[in-house]
Amino acid sequence: MGLKPATNPEVEAKPIELTIDGRSVSASDGVSLYDVISSTGKIVPAMCYHYTFDPFGSCGMCLVMVEGKKAPVRSCTAKASAGMIVRTEGDDLFQARKKAVEKHLSVHPLDCPVCDADGHCELQDMAFQHQVTNLANAKQKLIPEDTRSLVLDFNMNRCIACGECINVCKDVLMIDALQFMKKGGFNQVVAKGDQPLSCEFCGDCLAVCPVGAITNKFSKYLYKPWQLKKTTTTCNYCGDGCQMHIETKDREVVRVTSPLSWKNKWGDRSETAKGHGGICVRGRFGFEYIDSKARLQQPLMRRDGKLVEAPWLEAVHSIVDRFVDIKAKHGPDAIAGLITARCTNEELYLFQKLMRVAIGTNQLDSSARYGHINFVRAAQHAVGVGRTMNDWEDLTKAKAILLVGSNLTETNPLTAVRVKDAIRIYKSQVIVVDSTQTNIAKLSSHPMMVKPGSEGMFVQGLVKSVIEQDLIDTEATEKHPKAFAALKEAVSTLSFETITAATGIAAERIHEAASVFAEAPRAIILCAEGIVRRSGGYQNVLSLMDLAWITGKLGRAGCGVSTVTEEGNEQGAIDMGVAPEFLPGQAAFNDAAARERFAKAWGAELPATGKGATFTEILKRCRNGQIKALYVVGENPLATLPKSMGVQAAMEGLELLVCQDLFLTETARLAHVVLPACSYAEKEGTMTNLEGKVLRIRPAMDPIGESLPDWHIMTAIASGLGCQLDYESPYDIQREIMKLLPGYYNLGQPRKPAPNPDVYLSNGYSAEVKTRYQAEAVTTTQKAESFALTLGQLLYHSGKLSTQAPGLITIAPNTGRLHMNAKDMERLGLTDGAKVRITTAQGKLDIGVQADMAIMPGSCFFPEHFNEPPVKDLMAVEIDRYTGAPYFKLTSATIQKV
Ligand code: SF4
Ligand code: SF4
Ligand code: SF4
Ligand code: FES
Secondary structure (H helix, E strand, O other), X not given: OOOOOOOOOOOOOOEEEEEEOOEEXXXXXXOEHHHHHHHOOOOOOOOOOOOOOOOOOOOOOOEEEEOOOOOOEEOOOOEOOOOOEEEOOOHHHHHHHHHHHHHHHOOOOOOHHHOOOOOOOHHHHHHHHOOOOOOOOOOOOOOOOEOOOOOEEEOOOOOOOXXXXXXXXXXXXXXXXXXXXXXXXXXXXXXXXXXXXXXXXOOHHHHHOOOOOEEEOOOOOOOOHHHOEEEEEXXXXXXXXXXXXXXXXXXXXXXXXXXXXXXXXXXXXXXXXXXXXXXXXXXXXXXXXXXXXXXXXXXXXXXXXXEEEOOHHHHHHHHHHHHHHHHHHHOHHHEEEEEOOOOOHHHHHHHHHHHHHHHOOOEEEEHHHHOHHHHHHHHHHHHOOOOOOOOHHHXXXXXXXXXXXXXXXXXXXXXXXXXXXXXXXXOXXXXXXXXXXOHHHHHOOEEEEOOOOOHHHHHHHHHHHHHHOOOOOHHHHHOXXXXXXXXXXXXXXXXXXXXXXXXXXXXXXXXXXXXXXHHOOOXXXXXXXXXXXXXXXXXXXXXXXXHHHHOOOOOOOOOEEEEOXXXXXXXXHHHOOOEOOEEHHHEEOOOHXXXXXXXXXXXXXXXXXXXXXXXXXXHHHHHXXXXXXEEEEOOOHHHHOOHHHOHHHHHHOOOEEEEEEXXXXXXXXHOOEEEEEOOHHHOOEEEEOOOOOEEEEOOOOOOOOOOXXXXXXXHHHHHHOOOOOOOOOHHHHHHHHHHHOOOXXXXXXXXXXOOOOHHHHHOOHHHHHHHHOOOOOOOOOOOOOEEEEEEEOOOOOOOOHHHHOHHHHHHOOOOOEEXXXXXXXXXXXXXXXXXXXXXXXXXXXXXXXXXXXXEOOOXXXXXXXXXXXXXXXXXXXXEOOOOOOEEOOEEEEEEEEO
């Protein structure tokens, strides 16, 4: 068992020997004695202890006898030292622990019958274990319940003041939203300043509370723990891929819990580098969409202009007939398909097979096109690895992290906890390059608040600085002298004046950041939407590869260039070949050998090369009448993309629009046939998280209404089209994938990729790099009303899906307001709620404003989850010329008071 670090885990503590219950035990000097005892397999009762944070020492349960001390010692806060002789058992210790339990119980309400923790309560367990039967001087605290928080209720009558909630929030999450406060003669847990709780609402405090003092508002009084069926599965919201337990009663999801729990207090501290087992607000409180009343229960077919319920058989037959008819009349390329990257690997694989084999078209894409494709394509091009190079452990243990264009806490909250751990435990230097004052920026050593859209330029400044400061790794650059000379020449066209004017960051600060990154022995670049989903996304990732190459961070253990995925299975979507440029396993679609291999395996010809279409190309072809039928699985382009992309016209011009979804989305409302699909909680399969781990999805409940898993529906359609697929379960599909992609199902440990830039650097790099480092015209003067308008994600939501979860809407409703920096508001004479007119090249609208200190002066923000008012329609759209990714999250706007 890894022991809690005495100080810094990298400072070797002296090895010592001590005796525990007569047995000689080896340990490290200064670590918690409790951990040493636990490492021998002995469990000493401990109510305020949890392996994920430092010992607190309040409950008085972990008592042991240490030779030379007259009274029992609290082993959690005692430090192990050489020669200690320790006894953990004996009647004296049993009685001392029993007294501690009695003390807690004497001020406890004993309202077990109505307590949510009844049957899952450490105090109950301890009372039982220590045979506490008589409480002579029990008294009540009579503290009114604190129900001011949006998701948690605090019943301080039940609190044993163990401090676990405060410690997990402060130490592990670095949020520090809770405190003890003496009130009514008792130490009570309150939100900081005794205000209504305002925090990330992750619920980790609830998870570690060993009693029923903190309760979940959404499931209170709905269950007794033993009535719940617990299904371990993978969260479907973001690419972190957290493990969670969906707890159901009959056909209802009652609550979601996670491996982090007071029940799992004996863990290996060093293992928390791989994750602490917690989940975020979306995972814990965003489950209500699963059994929502708004879920589609039956297929719908358009009759007389209206969508009406229809039997499955009729719906599938009509789809198949229409597909056959359209294909016969116009050829297979009159049909195309779009799918969400929230589907399982097996469904994504099946989708591309259906489109390519049963229909015969290469017009297919997924939501990974919105940005992740840029990372995959650039990384594959530069180093032959189309995914992240690092796992969570690498990230936690990095000595320097360059976080570019990522409001990490909002998009990937648990990856953010890894970065926090890197800062807190491994003393990592973190450089945050973003145009918002993000949560991680506040904790970081080097926050670089750049002008919106200038992240790519900042990266180029880092490359230039590394070269000019001679921070290069000569071993890496000497292998490719021509490429290095070309890079040097390319960056020489840039000046720091230009870079500073574009980014707003002084040259000295860029030089400092470059040194921090280059000199760290383990350094990781983590890039995200602010760079991959913005203009030049693909090229920007290549510049990050340049930086990693010349500083020797490619291929070195613990180093690399990585990214985060916003939707649950974006990596899987690309790996399974749902992109016109890729077959499964990221084999190029036009690679003759790969085409032959898949054609043989599928017993079918593959569609011809050169005719495929990406997401935006598909929409274009729908608009110009080339595509007549579109199969949309879980995607809602009408609500996602700006009006100028003509989605409405594209959909309305179709002869057949089939939408397969959980809800009747904006796009589904235009469909000819709507098929009800199951949520991830009703099906099985796997997803690939941002580390490249293939994780299981397990069914927690039966399908809602007549909804069916996506794989099931696709199999039926493919069979109808004459492509007999003998899949009876996702395991049959999995077996096929396993044969074609051996090693993909690592189930557990992700494969460590081996990035190698040699081919790239010696083939065409020199010509390519020239075009990449060109200074763009920079506007240095800004009018008072000119703003950078950005769309982005909130922690409490994920795409549009989370807006179907009432719990998350309670926490973060659509305020319909534009977020602005308070200084800008003052400058424009605006107060909270005042109305402004936003004008962009695409149009204008009037909207209320709200102050948000995270927003940089000169920019404003609207959450992408909401379309009321339709700010998305004001966004300019640019299509990446290399990858076809659509950029629509940043635009210039003028803002005037109305
Ligand atoms: S919900 Fe999370 S952030 Fe909020 S107080 Fe609890 S542990 Fe802290
Ligand atoms: S609320 Fe729960 S976790 Fe927090 S101090 Fe009280 S008993 Fe401990
Ligand atoms: S949304 Fe992401 S971080 Fe939150 S629980 Fe789900 S997978 Fe984990
Ligand atoms: S576990 Fe040591 S005092 Fe609570």
